[in-house]
Amino acid sequence: MNAEIRKIVSVRDLPEPLRHGFDPLVPVELVQRSAPALSASQRLRARMAKLDFKRIGSSVEAVARVRRIRDGGPL
Numbered sequence: 274m275n276a277e278i279r280k281i282v283s284v285r286d287l288p289e290p291l292r293h294g295f296d297p298l299v300p301v302e303l304v305q306r307s308a309p310a311l312s313a314s315q316r317l318r319a320r321m322a323k324l325d326f327k328r329i330g331s332s333v334e335a336v337a338r339v340r341r342i343r344d345g346g347p348l
Contacts, residue, residue: 278305 280303284295292318295301311319321328326348330333 276307279303280305 281300282303283300284292284297287295288302329338
């Protein structure tokens with residue numbers, strides 16, 4: 274669900290960098306739109322994509338990695 278929040282505020286209430294170019298006597302309307310909600314699988318894929326270590330492709334690679342770590346090698 275996409276949510277949209279609208280609020281009318283005075284230009285004086287805005288932070289200084291946002292006031293530039295607006296008439297201080299005229300109110301402005303702020304609109305905040307939220308991003309669409311991701312499904313659980315989409316969130317998991319996004320988190321996995323951010324991981325910085327090499328993903329294991331097979332059980333043979335997994336066994337080799339565990340043995341390398343067990344023997345004091347790098348992760």
